[in-house]
Amino acid sequence: MSDKVSVSVNILESGSDKVIKKSLKKLKQDDNLSKIRKVLSCDDKLLFLKNGSPVDIEDEKKFSLKEILTIDARKNNSIYLKKQIFWDVLNENHKLDHGRIISNVGTKSANNRAFILEGFKELKEIDKRGKGTIEIRSNEEFIKNKNLLFNIDISINNLIKLGLSRETAQEKILRDGNNLSYNYTEVVKASLKLNRDDLKPTDEIIKAINGAIKSKDIKKFIDDYGLFIPTEITMGGRFYTNETLTSTKKSNNNTKTTGVNAGLNANVMSLSFQNKTTNGISKDKSTFHKVNNTIILGGNCDGDVFNEKKWTESLKDYRNWECIEFNTPISIFQLIPGDLRKKVYKFIGKKILYTGTLDCKYHSNQAGIYRKFELLKSDNIPENILNIIQNEEADCDFFATAVDINQDSKN
Numbered sequence: 001m002s003d004k005v006s007v008s009v010n011i012l013e014s015g016s017d018k019v020i021k022k023s024l025k026k027l028k029q030d031d032n033l034s035k036i037r038k039v040l041s042c043d044d045k046l047l048f049l050k051n052g053s054p055v056d057i058e059d060e061k062k063f064s065l066k067e068i069l070t071i072d073a074r075k076n077n078s079i080y081l082k083k084q085i086f087w088d089v090l091n092e093n094h095k096l097d098h099g100r101i102i103s104n105v106g107t108k109s110a111n112n113r114a115f116i117l118e119g120f121k122e123l124k125e126i127d128k129r130g131k132g133t134i135e136i137r138s139n140e141e142f143i144k145n146k147n148l149l150f151n152i153d154i155s156i157n158n159l160i161k162l163g164l165s166r167e168t169a170q171e172k173i174l175r176d177g178n179n180l181s182y183n184y185t186e187v188v189k190a191s192l193k194l195n196r197d198d199l200k201p202t203d204e205i206i207k208a209i210n211g212a213i214k215s216k217d218i219k220k221f222i223d224d225y226g227l228f229i230p231t232e233i234t235m236g237g238r239f240y241t242n243e244t245l246t247s248t249k250k251s252n253n254n255t256k257t258t259g260v261n262a263g264l265n266a267n268v269m270s271l272s273f274q275n276k277t278t279n280g281i282s283k284d285k286s287t288f289h290k291v292n293n294t295i296i297l298g299g300n301c302d303g304d305v306f307n308e309k310k311w312t313e314s315l316k317d318y319r320n321w322e323c324i325e326f327n328t329p330i331s332i333f334q335l336i337p338g339d340l341r342k343k344v345y346k347f348i349g350k351k352i353l354y355t356g357t358l359d360c361k362y363h364s365n366q367a368g369i370y371r372k373f374e375l376l377k378s379d380n381i382p383e384n385i386l387n388i389i390q391n392e393e394a395d396c397d398f399f400a401t402a403v404d405i406n407q408d409s410k411n
Contacts, residue, residue, distance in 0.1 A: 004028050007069070008078040009040065012049075020083075033060035033068070042081065045318070049080040083125075087192070091117050094323055096192075096233065097199065099226020099332045107147040107326065110226035114205045114332055121195035126236075128188040129312075136180040148326050149230075185308075186238040186324060187299075187315050194231040201336050209340060213347045229335070230326035237298030237315045238324045239306070298322030354381060 004026040011021040027036060033048050033055060047054035050068045070078045091097055095109040097117040102108075136142050144150065205225055212221035294306040298321055300314035301307065314320045333344050 003030065005077055007065075008076060010078060010080045011046065012080055012082045027065055029064065029066040029069070031065050033063050033065065036065050045084050046081040047084050049082055054082060054084070087120050087123055090190075090192070090235070090318070090321070093319070094233075094235075096194070097229075100228055100230070100326075100329075101222065101226050102143065102147040102149065105146065107149070108226075110224060112204065112208075112224045113202055114225045115199040115201055115229070115335060117194070118198045118200060119195070120192055120198070122191070122193040124191050126188050126190060129186070130188070131183070131185045133181060133183050142180065148324060149329070150325055150327070181242075181244050182240045182295075183242045184238055184240045187236045187312055188234055188324070189236040189315055189318070189321050190234075192233045192235065194229070194233075196231065196330065196335055199229065199335050205332075206336065206340065209336065209344060213343055216347075218347070226332065228329040228331055230329045232327035233323055234325035234327075235298075235321040236324050237296070237311065237320070237322060239297065239299075239308075239311070240295040297324055356381065 005028075007025050007027045009023050009025050010019045012019060025040065027039065031039075036048075037060065044057055047057070048060065048063075048068055049055070050063065055063055055068070065079070068079055070080070072078070095113075097113060097115045098109040098111075099114045100107050100109050134145060136145060208221055208225060212218050296306065296311070298315065299311040300317075300320045301311045333341055336344075
């Protein structure tokens with residue numbers, strides 16, 4: 001007599017109790033869960049549930065199938081497995097709780113851990129493939145693409161806020177009259193959103209900030225802990241081909257296409273260039289590498305010849321994922337206690353956010369009577385500046401000079 005029983009195998013969606021897959025299997029009640037996993041051909045992202053709680057993979061030999069069976073009124077047997085994404089492993093592999101800075105050779109994460117990541121606001125598994133062409137026409141665009149920051153304001157001031165030195169920001173990477181272009185193919189496997197409330201500052205970063213204020217050495221702090229943390233991360237793999245430098249300077253009415261390195265600063269080279277580790281900021285594991293003429297980010301490709309099919313197949317394993325895009329960066333100083341944040345801002349000092357001239361009509365018919373002026377969006381002040389002004393914690397100061405342009409006036 002067989003001791004096998006019919007069991008309804010239910011797979012639940014990650015983060016919910018929704019059944020996304022159901023099948024009927026003949027299973028042995030006395031087999032441990034490790035054997036059942038092999039029978040079901042489950043990968044390690046599916047965990048058995050016992051009374052609604054996941055059973056750790058290393059403990060599966062301690063539990064038999066009958067210990068997790070649920071039996072309904074009709075005597076039907078069921079088991080439940082829940083899809084898990086190991087965000088803690090992703091965090092450990094990719095240093096998502098470390099501060100970062102940007103540079104002309106790619107984003108870098110600090111060696112020192114800045115925060116304790118307690119969870120994610122959103123973590124979605126995706127299996128999406130896309131292709132396209134990227135054209136780079138300026139230093140800012142080059143730095144943005146090199147640092148995987150595709151959807152941010154690429155003004156020089158914003159790049160400096162994210163850690164780019166002013167000297168590097170002003171350095172000519174892409175020579176005048178040259179455009180860099182390349183084709184890319186990407187496989188997106190997951191998108192992550194971090195909630196700032198889940199990022200708790202470590203005791204070490206609090207001590208380091210107080211030390212930086214006391215020693216008046218903010219540069220060492222930035223080297224050790226970085227400047228920002230991206231709160232939206234896309235993971236998967238991407239590769240680039242047909243890297244081409246086009247000169248827009250015309251000769252005999254023809255546009256010239258030249259070697260990539262000929263039009264780039266020799267210290268930067270092309271997209272695949274890597275720099276050595278400096279100070280406390282380290283190269284990430286998620287760096288570009290080159291096989292023949294294909295520049296690759298993420299995935300696993302053994303050998304000297306790039307095989308797109310094998311590379312794509314390797315991305316089914318989350319351990320081969322890399323960060324392929326960063327968005328919504330937030331200053332690490334926004335994640336520390338308010339009283340300490342005020343000390344930091346006071347130490348760093350104030351800077352001019354915006355200067356401009358506003359024309360207005362003003363009539364005064366009575367001495368001592370004055371009008372109030374309000375800064376409005378219609379005054380051509382950038383929206384991001386208005387948002388800062390409206391933030392009470394920013395403690396902005398305003399300096400204004402009124403000039404009468406009436407030629408007959410003595411004011």
